[in-house]
Each structure stands twice: as structure tokens, then as C-alpha cells.
Amino acid sequence: MAGSEAALGRTERQVVACVRCPRLVAWRREAARQAPARFAGEEYWARPLPGFGDPAARLYVLGLAPAAHGGNRTGRSFTGDASGDWLIRAMHRTGYANRPVSLHRGDGLRLTGAWIASAVRCAPPENRPTSAERDNCLPYMTAELDALKDVTVILTLGAFAWNAACLQAAVSPRPAFRHAAEFRRPDGRVQLGCYHPSRQNTATGRLTEPMLEAVFHRARHLTAPPPG
Ligand code: SF4
Numbered sequence: 001m002a003g004s005e006a007a008l009g010r011t012e013r014q015v016v017a018c019v020r021c022p023r024l025v026a027w028r029r030e031a032a033r034q035a036p037a038r039f040a041g042e043e044y045w046a047r048p049l050p051g052f053g054d055p056a057a058r059l060y061v062l063g064l065a066p067a068a069h070g071g072n073r074t075g076r077s078f079t080g081d082a083s084g085d086w087l088i089r090a091m092h093r094t095g096y097a098n099r100p101v102s103l104h105r106g107d108g109l110r111l112t113g114a115w116i117a118s119a120v121r122c123a124p125p126e127n128r129p130t131s132a133e134r135d136n137c138l139p140y141m142t143a144e145l146d147a148l149k150d151v152t153v154i155l156t157l158g159a160f161a162w163n164a165a166c167l168q169a170a171v172s173p174r175p176a177f178r179h180a181a182e183f184r185r186p187d188g189r190v191q192l193g194c195y196h197p198s199r200q201n202t203a204t205g206r207l208t209e210p211m212l213e214a215v216f217h218r219a220r221h222l223t224a225p226p227p228g
Contacts, residue, residue, distance in 0.1 A: 005055050007147035011140060012050035015121055020136045024122035024129070031068035031123055045075030051117030051144050052076060058113050058223035059096065060151045061087075062141070062161040064196060065120040065129055072123035076105045077116050086197035086212060087116075087157070094216035113223070115148055117141060119164035127198075134164050141168050145187075152189055153222045155215060158196030165191055179207070180215060182222075190222050 019025050032044030049066045066072045070081025078084035079102040092100040096114040120129040120137045156162040162177040169185040181193035194215040195207040
């Protein structure tokens with residue numbers, strides 16, 4: 001475990017210092033300059049976001065990218081925005097988080113058995129990273145998964161994360177994304193699909209809280225150690 005934690009720490013330092021994507025380096029700072037009135041005066045993180053959670057995680061949750069005024073502001077994925085409200089509430093209800101809200105990095109949120117990361121670790125304009133930016137960032141997912149040796153399930157939020165995870169595992173042909181889809185990857189882990197808890201999906205009812213929690217229950221079932 002100590003070696004894994006050291007490797008995770010190394011990856012975290014590399015991610016936070018990363019400047020591989022010039023467009024995103026510029027945008028993560030520009031978003032901070034364009035803070036809406038409700039966040040005026042707040043100091044934005046405005047850097048890449050490393051993954052976070054339990055080094056003994058069996059479940060790896062992969063989002064798309066930090067929100068400009070969510071994670072890019074607070075310095076932690078799914079923290080301080082509507083998607084985070086949905087995700088962390090579902091993770092709390094299914095036993096993966098110690099509290100139902102994710103507000104800021106010092107809020108005491110702890111994950112048990114789970115790790116949260118994004119396919120692209122800098123906020124992109126209009127939440128749309130390019131495929132080159134995704135490819136630049138994928139080695140960080142690989143580095144985290146190499147260190148998180150107990151991970152047996154990768155839960156992807158939305159088609160972008162699904163496709164990024166397929167690329168990371170060199171899956172070919174790539175299975176189609178759909179909500180609650182699952183397949184076994186070449187690395188032996190199970191990949192699960194779930195609609196992203198974006199406002200676009202939650203406000204329209206495309207994704208409901210029971211649907212989101214059901215995917216976490218499925219992950220819990222799949223990650224349970226074999227009896228005996
Ligand atoms: S998106 Fe990833 S690869 Fe690109 S600058 Fe941010 S951390 Fe680096």
C-alpha cells in the first residue's frame with residue numbers, strides 16, 4: 001500500500017504541474033477571470049485536477065472533465081457544482097462517501113472503496129475537450145490504475161469517459177455506450193456505463209437518482225470479494 005500511495009502522490013504532482021494542452025492551460029485561467037457574480041472574489045484553483053479518494057479503492061469513477069466554475073474553482077473533481085451534488089449524494093447513499101455533499105477541498109469528504117477522476121483533467125471550453133487533449137491526458141488514468149491495484153470496476157460517466165476508458169484499455173472493437181452497459185476489459189476489470197449527472201441529463205429526467213444509485217449498487221455487487 002505504501003508503494004501505491006507514493007505512486008499516486010507522484011502522479012498527483014505531475015498532474016497538477018501539467019501544461020501539455022495549451023488551449024486548456026489558457027482556458028482554466030480564463031474561466032477564473034470570468035467568474036460569475038456568485039463566485040466573485042473567490043480564488044480559483046485554475047490548475048489540473050488530480051484524482052482523489054481511497055488508495056484501496058475497488059471502484060474507479062471516471063468523469064469527463066472539471067467544470068469551469070466547479071472543480072476548476074474548488075480544486076477537486078465533482079466539488080462545488082450541480083453534477084457533484086448528484087454524484088456525491090448517490091455515492092453517500094450507496095456507502096462510498098461519508099457525507100452527501102461535496103462543497104470544497106476542506107469539507108471533510110472521504111471516499112471509502114472508491115476513487116474519482118476525469119478523463120481530461122483541465123476544464124475545457126463548453127465542456128468539450130478535443131480528442132488530442134483526451135489522448136494527452138490518458139496516461140494519468142493509466143498511472144492511477146497502475147497504482148490502484150485493487151480496482152476491479154471502472155464506472156464511466158457519459159460517452160466521452162466511456163470512450164476514453166475503452167482507449168485506455170485498448171478495447172477493439174469498442175462497445176457502444178449506453179446507460180448500465182457493462183463489459184469485461186482486456187485488463188480483467190469490468191467497465192460500467194452511466195449517463196453523466198450533468199444538469200442537461202438530470203433536469204430533463206434522462207438520468208434520475210434511482211438510475212444513478214442503481215449503477216453504484218451494481219458496482220458494489222461487482223466489486224464484492226468472492227465469498228469464502
Ligand atoms: S488536460 Fe491533462 S494533459 Fe492536458 S494540460 Fe490538463 S492535465 Fe495536462
